[in-house]
Amino acid sequence: MTVALQVDVRVRREGSGFSLDVAFEAPPGVTILFGRSGSGKSTLLAAIAGLVRPSGGRVALGDEVWFDAGSGVDRPVERRGVAFVFQSLALFPHLTAEANVAYGVDPSIGRVDRRRRAREMLDRLGVAHLALRRPATFSGGEAQRVALARAIARSPSVVLLDEPLSSLDEELRDGLAADIRAFVRELGVPAVYVTHDRAEARVIGDRVVLIEAGRVRAAGSVDELLPASPRG
Amino acid sequence: MELGPLALSFEVAAAATLVSAVVGVAIAALLAARRFPGRDLLDVILTAPMVLPPTVLGYYLLVALGRRSVLGRAFEAITGQSIVFTRTGAVVAATVGALPIIVKSGRAALEAVDPTLLAAARTLGAGPARAFFTVALPLASRGLVAAIMLAFARSLGDFGVTLMIAGDLPGQTQTAALAIYDAIEGGREADAIGMVVVLSAIALAVLYGVNKLGERAR
Structure with missing residues (x-):
């Protein structure tokens, strides 16, 4: 379709x-x-x-x-x-990479599955090692990949x-x-x-x-x- | 040193801080989040207690909450006691002093949160309430905690408004600030000195803590 x-x-x-x-x-x-x-x-x-x-x-x-x-x-x-990737990336500074990505995943699927989905997406973008770290410690490219993972993890209808x-x-x-x-x-x-x-x-x-x-x-x-x- | 008035002060200040934290943060969030008709007026009315003479403020509260007022009668019908010249009156007096501090600093703290982060939360499926509680509130938390600490210190020391609407009834509404006045007035300086030291120490400790919070936020 x-x-x-x-x-x-x-x-x-x-x-x-x-x-x-x-x-x-x-x-x-x-x-x-x-x-x-x-x-x-x-x-x-x-x-x-x-x-x-x-x-x-x-x-x-x-x-x-x-x-x-x-x-x-x-x-x-x-x-x-929608999935929106901002110019400033707008990663939540108080959350880990994993929590950032999980934030956008459908809340109805439960916490454990949300976390698993977040890990999967971070892994696919090659930044699984950042899962438990906060954005302040990321390089430009790393932050970019986490932001992309966060946007796409929610299976958007438009990016x-x-x-x-x-x-x-x-x-x-x-x-x-x-x-x-x-x-x-x-x-x-x-x-x-x-x-x-x-x-x-x-x-x-x-x-x-x-x-x-x-x-x-x-x-x-x-x-x-x-x-x-x-x-x- | 008399412990009664100090204990009462703490009790009143704790209640006033709780009320003004909940109400004040909610109002601060409203003022920070959106423009609505009457926003500036609400801001001015809520800030007025910072600059009005306590006697003027106390007079307004007596008119609004006294035993013949609508609110006063309703409260008395429900609880069986009046607002004025009771402990409730002392809590109201302290709350009115504390609220502007929380609204002002709370609003500043919430407005300092990058609006793009709130927009990001919305695009990630969060409604306005979830975006507020999971993004705005945690990111403004240092500023909000500092505001609540200041509000507590302010509540602890209220004198004028408390005197106007709660009176100076030993054992009932006589907080430390009032007891100090009574003791000095009655030539019992020795009774006052302990309370003076305790209130001063708390004020200094709170200000030190607030400064530390500000430093770490930077």
């Missing part, structure tokens, strides 16, 4: 002159939101998750409506079943990533980018990935939506819109 994420979001910030008016569709696979900082990509991602309330538009996953300004539907964040690799150096970035791509493929769900890095977009993305000053400038395949040769 292929279910696409349909996004049509309008956000206005009173007084700032900033406005966002973007519509696109994200089928299973990785859709890149590509654009400069300040173009509204992160706000758009937050609106999809339900962290920012759009002033108009509609967000739906297949026939499951998450937000609809017309009919007043606004499903709370916690019931949208949202806000420049998750921006704080890493190039070598680590390439390894993780490939991992992210593999995980999203395996989940078979839509993923929306925000970045302004062309190389990263090419490694991870299937499709690209180019965002400029809060509007869609173009949408299409990665090769078409972000060709390998830089400058363009």
Whole structure:
């Protein structure tokens, strides 16, 4: 079953002159939101998750409506079943890696199974040795892997990533980018990935939506819109 | 040294701290979490006890809780005793002094928690209540504990409002702060000195503890 994420979001910030008016569709696979900082990509991602309330538009996953300004539907964040990887990663500093990952796993399956699931995910991302340590002691790459494990452990219906690799150096970035791509493929769900890095977009993305000053400038395949040769 | 007034002070302060911790943290969470109509007004009213003369505050409480007031009569109908000029009155007086401390510092501590962490909790399936209890509260805990310690120290020393609404009844509402006044007034300085030393020592110990908590938080 292929279910696409349909996004049509309008956000206005009173007084700032900033406005966002973007519509696109994200089928299973990785859709890149590509654009400069300040173009509204992160706000758009937050609106999809339900962290920012759009002033108009509609967000739906297949026939499951998450937000609809017309009919007043606004499903709370916690019931949208998204996985969100923040730019700052937002690992809980007071919890161990294992507890961080277990936090997002369905509470109805019981504590022991949640912990087991958390261990499994940490293991798959190669950071099982961090299970009982807290985030303050992690390196950048380690924190990144724990954050990814936490997002994916809850079997999300949509994965949202806000420049998750921006704080890493190039070598680590390439390894993780490939991992992210593999995980999203395996989940078979839509993923929306925000970045302004062309190389990263090419490694991870299937499709690209180019965002400029809060509007869609173009949408299409990665090769078409972000060709390998830089400058363009 | 008389132990009665000191024991009463501790009893009253403990009760007032408990009440103001529960109510104060809940209000602080509300003020920190969302904008709502009347938020600024609520903040001002809750902070007012810090700057109002105790006699003015005491007067308001007498009007609101006295034996002829609606609240006073309701309380008396249920418990069989009045709020004013009883131990309950002393607890109310101490609570009114302690509450602003917890609301102010509690709000600051809760607002210092990175909002992205709360957003992360929400995306991980936590409703607002679970996000508050599992993320905001633990991360603000040092600040909240410091606020509760200060509130206890403040409760222990209330004088003016206690005198206004609980009176100065030895054995019933005469806390250490009131007993010290009585002893000095009556030329019994020796009776006062022990209580003075104990209250001072507790105040200094609490402030030292609060500073230590602040250092470790950094």
